[in-house]
Structures are given as C-alpha cells and as structure tokens.
Amino acid sequence: MTQLTSPQRPAVGLGTTRHLPSWAPYAALAVSAAFAGAVLALAGFSTAGWLVLTAVVFVVLLVAASRAVEGPRKATDRFVTSLVVGAFLLALIPLISVAWTVISNGAARFDVEFFTYSMRGIVGEGGGAAHAIAGTLIITGITTLISVPVGILTAVYLVEYGRGGVAQTITFLVDVMTGIPSIVAGLFAFALFTLILGPQARLGIMGSVALCVLMIPVVVRATEEILRLVPHELREASYALGVPKWRTIVKVVLRTSVAGIATGVTLAIARVIGETAPLLVTVGLTTAINYNPFEGRMATLPTFAWFSYAAPSLPVEASLDRAWTAALVLVILVMLFNLIARIVSRAFSPKTR
Amino acid sequence: MSKRIDVSDLNIYYGDFLAVEGVSMAIEPRSVTAFIGPSGCGKSTFLRSLNRMHEVIPGARVEGKVVMDGQDLYGSDIDPVDVRRTVGMVFQRPNPFPTMSIAENVLAGARLNSKRMRRSEADDLVESSLQGANLWNEVKDRLDRPGAGLSGGQQQRLCIARAIAVKPQVLLMDEPCSALDPISTLAIEDLIQQLKSDYTIVIVTHNMQQASRVSDMTAFFNIAGTGKPGKLIEMSDTASIFSNPSQKATEDYVSGRFG
C-alpha cells in the first residue's frame, strides 16, 4: 500500500505544520546533560567527555524529536543550527580561556607600581614595566607612522592608478610579504642595520623597521579591499563636478572609506604589537626606561614578558607575576586600539539618518 | 550662460571596440535635446563623450571634434577638469555622496575643490540650487541630515541641485527618471522645462512620451547588430521625429514596431 499524500497535510493550501515548543531545545539540553552525566558516572567522569557526550546526545535527541514532529526540513534546519552554534562555542573556548588565564594571573601585579617603575636596579619583588610599556608604544607608534602612509598610498596606487605589469608585480610582492615569518623580518632589519652600523647595533628604530615589514602588507591588503568597495559611481559623480582625480581620491574615495581603513589599521597594529622574535634580535632588552629609539636597547612588553618567564629572577613568583601582568597590559592595549578604531569608524562612516 | 555644441565625425572607442561611429550634430543653446534609441546603441557613451567623462574608463578614447563656442573640447590644450565644470552631468542612478549632508552635497562641487566661501554665500548657493532643483521646500528643515537618507526621487533632484550649483553651461542627463515614480518624474520634467531657460540640456531617455513632452530636438540612434557600432540615424525637431520621421528605422522605433 502506498500513501500518496501525508495524512496530516491537506493536499492543497498552506496547511498547518506542527512545531516543537520553544522550550524544547532547553529541555533536550537538560536531558542530554543528565544522561551524559549518568553514563559517565558509571564509566569514570571527566568534564571534557561530559561536554562532548552532552553535545552529541543533544543533537541526536533534538533532531530526532524535530523529525518526528516537524518533518525533515525543520529537522535539517535544527541540525545545521546546532552545528553553527557548536562551532561558535568551540571558537569561544580558546578566547575565554586565554582571557581568563591572562586576567587571573595578571591581576596580582596590576598596580600603580607596575606602570610607574622600570626594572632598573630592582632585585626580587616589586618593580614594573614602565620601560617596556614605553618601548612598545614608541616602537609600535613609529611602525604605525611609517606603515600607514606607505600602505595606504600603495593601496591607492594599486586601486586608482595601477595598470598592467607594475601593479601586478606590486600585488605579488605584497602577497609574498604577507607570508614572511616574523623572525625573517627581524633578521632583515638586523642585516640592514648591520651593514650600516655594524653587528652591535640594537636600536628601537631597528625594531620599527622589522615590524614595518610585517605591517605594511597587512595595511595594503586591508586598504585595497576597502577602496575597491567604494562604488565607481561616487568617483564619477565627483569627476562630473569638475573635481580633479587626486582631490576625488582624497576627499571622496578615502573619505568614504575612513571607517574601514581605521579598522584595517587597528588589525594591523594588533598583528605587530605582540611580536617578540623580531624585536629580540633588533631591539634587545633592557631594564631601564629608554625614550630614544635612535640610541640603545629598548624593552618591549612581549620581550619583557618572555624574558621574565623564560629566565626568571629570584623570587621566581614575582618574576612570573610581572610576566603575566605584561601580557595583560598588552591585551588591554590592543583592546584600547580596537575601541579607538570603533569610535573613529562610528564618527566617519556614511550615515542615512 | 548656455552654449552651443557642434559635434563633427565623432568615433568613440572602448579599447579596440568602436562603440559609436561618425556622429555629427549640433546641439542648440537654451533648448532640450533628447537622445532616443534601443539599448546598447551608444547613447550613454555619446553623452559621456560630451563632457570628457568617457575617457575616465580605462582604454576608452575618442576621435573627432566636439566644439563648444569655437573651442574643441578634445583640443590638446584643454583640461578635461575644466570641461566637466562647464558641462555638468546627472547620472541614471542617483549618487549623492554618502558621507555628506544634504547641504554639503549641494556644495560638493565647491567643497571638493576647496573653494573658499563665506558662510552666507554658501547658504545662498544651497538655497538657490535646491530651489532650482525643486527640492528646497522638502528639505529646508533638514539640510544637515545625510543626503543618502532621502527618497530616490529626492536624491535625484539633490544630484541635479549639486550639478547646477557649480553653474555649468550645459547639463547632460542620462536617463534621470528611469529609477523614479511618475510623480517624481513629473517633478523632474517640470524642472527640465525651467532649467531650459538657463542651460543647454541634453537628456537620454527610453520614454517616448517623455522625449516628446520635454524636448525641442530629438536624435535617434540605432545599431545594426551586436558588435557593430551605434550610429546617429536622424536628428530633427521633436514634433517631426514623432509625426513624420524621414527614416524608416526611426518611424519603426517611435511607433514601437522595432526589432
């Protein structure tokens, strides 16, 4: 006996489909958590195993229930929704874990002394990372000052002027630069300054040059993408008003994309501010504050954290605490830059109301 | 402040592709000239060559002469930027600058060129241009709101205001009403009638009624087939194009027996 039409559904019209109640997913979650807990209580409990088993049982349960009540299309929808949410939670785990580890370990030394003292003459407890914070801000600042104009101008050339071989070559080189390992960038700056100043040279500016090699391609890429998004009609509208090309680029194209460029630059800063290896070979490390990027070694937060952790002074606890707080400060700095970029984006982005 | 344009033997290329061939015509000052013809016959291409917007496209070039008041617009001593200041353009799709307010959009021609202007002068220009584009009454209370927040028809009139704020001699309009409702269309047609007393106006349209309503002269373009260049078939005063055209193709087209 074959059934031609499903019994619940009228052959014509929209019909009424049955739905799972809105609390069904939560109920399924509770049931599967309890079930997984019970199973593991017999076989030996572990948190990770419990979470994984809960997730699997939950998906099976929900999809089965949905298939029975709501039909195959809804069941597929629930299955894919679970996958998406699962992937999101999975991606969140390392983020939360890192944030939690850094905050809980770094909180101990997150005090005024940490921001006001350097490590000069400090033995044992106390001391701070003022020298490393200053170094990171100076070196990253110089890197940004160099990379942003170079990167933006390169992107403008590629998008607005570049044709044929030259543009293709530049695009290819930028792609290659994007993939350079950071230590290679550091060695490049080291080799460059060794040619000029000899192998003993350790300067803040060397670090900036190394970081520029890493930052410029990121800025170029981000800016290029954003500039290509500016509709051609806006450029034409500007040309048709008798505005020269360069003014059109500055006042229409760049102005329209400021928000996106700001975001791109922030991402690029975040990319380089945590670099350790290239700074170790070019800037070195020191214990005192050095505001002059053209003379002598400088401390930076990543190298400071690395050194305090890898070669702790006694008592070890104090050294490790300082390392964690340095990491925390670095995270906060990146967050601050993100915040600034958000504000800039908000202020400059096109509006409709 | 309106000018006569004489085009002689104009060939327009996209790279190696000859898009429009051998066009000669005279565009009279203080009149409305309409371009009609099937899609792809090169109306937009020809229109854009009248203010040197054509060459903005990579590889695009033009052969022949476009003479305005005795000066060849394609002469080697002519700056295309100056040409575009004299010959303004309104596009098919309204394209106000998204980062600018309504007032800033109107002033864009001056502001983008960093022209210094006193506050009162700027206010006057905004008001007169918006009045000229029939938009003043609708937006006078929200001049500082974003231009992109207006309706499509209002945006198009904003673009017209922006174009006339730079005080061109000639105004080119490429299907200015194709994205608009009948009421906005009527508003823009009225506007064209008013602007005619000050400007030389050239308008591309697919709407026969519109062409017969607004224009004094009509030019019919046609194309022999895909890949072939578009050509000017005939140009004459609008009444005779629509009532007794001299060419068979024109008659077929305006009476809807095309293709």
Ligand SMILES: Nc1ncnc2c1ncn2[C@@H]1O[C@H](COP(=O)(O)OP(=O)(O)OP(=O)(O)O)[C@@H](O)[C@H]1O
């Ligand atoms: N940017 C371009 N690059 C290459 N060819 C183009 C370009 N723009 C237009 N063409 C070609 O030029 C010819 C004329 O196009 P044009 O846009 O001038 O036609 P049109 O008469 O304005 O058509 P419509 O009424 O559909 O707007 C067409 O064959 C078109 O394919």
Ligand SMILES: [Mg+2]
């Ligand atoms: Mg067209």
